[in-house]
Amino acid sequence: MQRLKSLTQHTGFAVAVVVLALLIVWYMAALWMNGQQLIMTLERTQQPWTYLEIVRNAYGIARPPLPVPHQIAVELYNSIVNQPITSRRSLLYHTIITLNSTLLGFAMGSILGILIAVGIVHNRTLNASLMPWVIASQTVPILAIAPIIVVVLGSINITGILPKAMISMYLSFFPVTIGMVKGLRSADKLHMELMMTYNASAQQMFWKLRWFSAQPYLFASLKIAISAALVGAIVAELPTGAQGGLGARLLSGSYYGQTIQIWAALIMSALLGWFLITLVGLAERWILKRRGAVL
Amino acid sequence: MxxxxxxxxxxxxxxxxxxxxxxxxxxxxxxxxxxxxxxxxxxxxxxxxxxxxxxxxxxxxxxxxxxxxxxxxxxxxxxxxxxxxxxxxxxPLVLMPAPSRIMSTLLNNLPTLWADFQQTYLKAVIAGYLMGCGLGFVTAKWVVRSPFLQKGLLPLGNFMASIPIIGIAPIMVMWFGFDWQSKAAVVVIMTFFPMLINTLAGLKSVDPLHADLMHTYAAGKSQIFFKSQLPQAMPFIFNALKLNSTLALIGAIVAEFFGTPIVGMGFRISAEVGRMNMDMVWATIFVAALAGSLSYGALALLERWVTFWHPSIRDKRS
Incomplete structure (x- = not known):
């Protein structure tokens, strides 16, 4: 009894219960939505039908309104394991395309964000003139300019992964800038004053003090930035008639009504986002641990 | 001198x-x-x-x-x-139109742009935003009572926050049709999780001293909620509301890339890019930027008015 009680208070148990509830709701909803479609097609052709038949067939339609998890799992398995990785039918092929532009955009955005933050912290004019625009840039629906950037860069012969990476960069620089400005300013005042009495230059102050005080803030921002970069890469693949990538997979799936393909791409992008954030989290643990932080 | x-x-x-x-x-x-x-x-x-x-x-x-x-x-x-x-x-115009050109295009096409704005913003964004934020708030209010549900839902909410939810757009278009209802559905899903997570954090941030004080006043459940819990959660809620105002616009515009009647800001952008009318594209983006900034600004003003007691706002005044 005691053991059962401690089990129910475990977080994993709570998550499992919620996930199970979601799965049950999912299968019920699929039965309802797919069943209705089945009934409609059967009645149009004036075939007789029973409820038992509907229930038996609802989970096996080729293009269901709502695919169920096991259908998606089969599609994922087929398009990952049964296809060579260089084939355009392989989901991994598209995932790698998206991953490339996400990582490139993330790297560019992080570097840009850090540079802007350093400028803002060290220069009063930049702080007064640039900071309001950095914040305003996020109230603008940035993703809307994704097609423009791709077209503009395409017309001066920059194609491939760079235009997509530019959009990821635009989305990911903001959290880094905001976090870094906060972090660089969060250096301990006593330490700053000590450095002042040592007659340290601004450069020394940066490399020996501010850079380290900013690291926890930097990693918190990088986690937001990398998921923003992934969204940017996927959306950039939508309107351009892109050759590949998870976004292109979503779009072609929606053109041809391949719902299972859409859901598989969706699950894949969710896994990718989760994987990238976990990666940043691991790097954070490693670096902060080397500094002797207690985690 | x-x-x-x-x-x-x-x-x-x-x-x-x-x-x-x-x-x-x-x-x-x-x-x-x-x-x-x-x-x-x-x-x-x-x-x-x-x-x-x-x-x-x-x-x-x-x-x-x-x-x-x-x-x-x-x-x-x-x-x-x-x-x-x-x-x-x-x-060349295809590469980059001048700001003056964008402005004149904007003024010459006001009726078209207004129709797009109506379709995307006044219908899809506002309906979806109100429903998504309302649903997130109600769920948080309901979940905060049960530690079990919190443990189960919070990791899921954080997972959902890390994935590109925008990908749900083609599915919503398939379910709810080409008109604004499908865009509103995308907006509901995009705004729900930030609102849920922030409201939950806000409702949990209640100062135990305040709770004790309310208890000594023999306050009823609804009194405790409206006079102590809700005001203390307001800074968190406004964070989510502000974040969501941008997300909602992005969601609606991107959802229109997947299919739409021949009106709407996302439709205008994708159609005019195809015809290389870059001045019209930029004019639409200007409208979107203006709508985004104005709604963000309005929410920020409302926040100052509602949470006038919060230190971050009192500091700015003095």
Whole structure:
């Protein structure tokens, strides 16, 4: 009894219960939505039908309104394991395309964000003139300019992964800038004053003090930035008639009504986002641990 | 005295540049001489910003005024550079239209843009935003009572926050049709999780002392909620509301890339990009940017009014 009680208070148990509830709701909803479609097609052709038949067939339609998890799992398995990785039918092929532009955009955005933050912290004019625009840039629906950037860069012969990476960069620089400005300013005042009495230059102050005080803030921002970069890469693949990538997979799936393909791409992008954030989290643990932080 | 002359010279330089940009024939940077004036004008702008920034930090009466003026001047400088480069080098329209061209396109196509705005913003965004935020709030209010549900839902909410939810758009278009209802559905899903997570954090942040005080007053359940819990959660809730105002617009516009009636901002952007009418695309984006900034600003004002007691707002006033 005691053991059962401690089990129910475990977080994993709570998550499992919620996930199970979601799965049950999912299968019920699929039965309802797919069943209705089945009934409609059967009645149009004036075939007789029973409820038992509907229930038996609802989970096996080729293009269901709502695919169920096991259908998606089969599609994922087929398009990952049964296809060579260089084939355009392989989901991994598209995932790698998206991953490339996400990582490139993330790297560019992080570097840009850090540079802007350093400028803002060290220069009063930049702080007064640039900071309001950095914040305003996020109230603008940035993703809307994704097609423009791709077209503009395409017309001066920059194609491939760079235009997509530019959009990821635009989305990911903001959290880094905001976090870094906060972090660089969060250096301990006593330490700053000590450095002042040592007659340290601004450069020394940066490399020996501010850079380290900013690291926890930097990693918190990088986690937001990398998921923003992934969204940017996927959306950039939508309107351009892109050759590949998870976004292109979503779009072609929606053109041809391949719902299972859409859901598989969706699950894949969710896994990718989760994987990238976990990666940043691991790097954070490693670096902060080397500094002797207690985690 | 010296600085005064310099300031005057800088102002003259900037004015001269902004007038000449419109007077000279297109492609005037073939004479390299004019590039010198452009460089001078940019330097003049930087100089003016520096002087104004010094006023900002000097805590004088003009500080507040110059706090607004410095970013405005920066924006003006960017526009000036943009206009000069497009006109001076005769940049093709496909690549980059000049700001003046975008403005005139905007004014000439007001009825079209207004119809798009109505379809995307007034219908899809507002309906989806209200439903998504309302649903997130109600769920949080319901979940906060049960530690079990919190443990189960929070990791899921964080997982959902890390994935590109925008990918749900094609599915919603398939389920709810091409009209604004499918876009509203995308907006509901995008705004739900930030609202849920933030409201939950806010409702849990209640100061135990306040709760004790309410208890000694023998306050009822609804009194505790409206007088103690809700006000303390408000800063968190407004964070989510502000974040969601941008997310909602992005969601609706991107969802329109997947299928729409022949009206709407996302439709306009994708259609005009196909026809290489870049001035119209930029005009639509200007409308979207304006709508996004105005709704964000309105929410920020509302936040100041509702959470006037919060330290971050009291600090700014004093």
């Amino acid at each position: 010296n600085t005064r002359i310099l300031t005057l010279a800088a102002l003259v330089c900037v004015c001269l540049q902004s007038v000449l940009v419109f007077q000279l024939p297109i492609g005037f940077y073939q004479q390299r001489f004019w590039l010198l004036l452009l460089a001078l004008a940019v330097m003049a702008c930087v100089y003016l910003m520096q002087r104004l920034a010094n006023i900002t930090s000097s805590r004088s009466a003009g500080a507040k005024f110059s706090q607004l003026l410095v970013p405005a001047l920066f924006g003006f400088m960017v526009l000036m550079l943009w206009e000069a480069i497009v006109r001076g080098f005769n940049v």
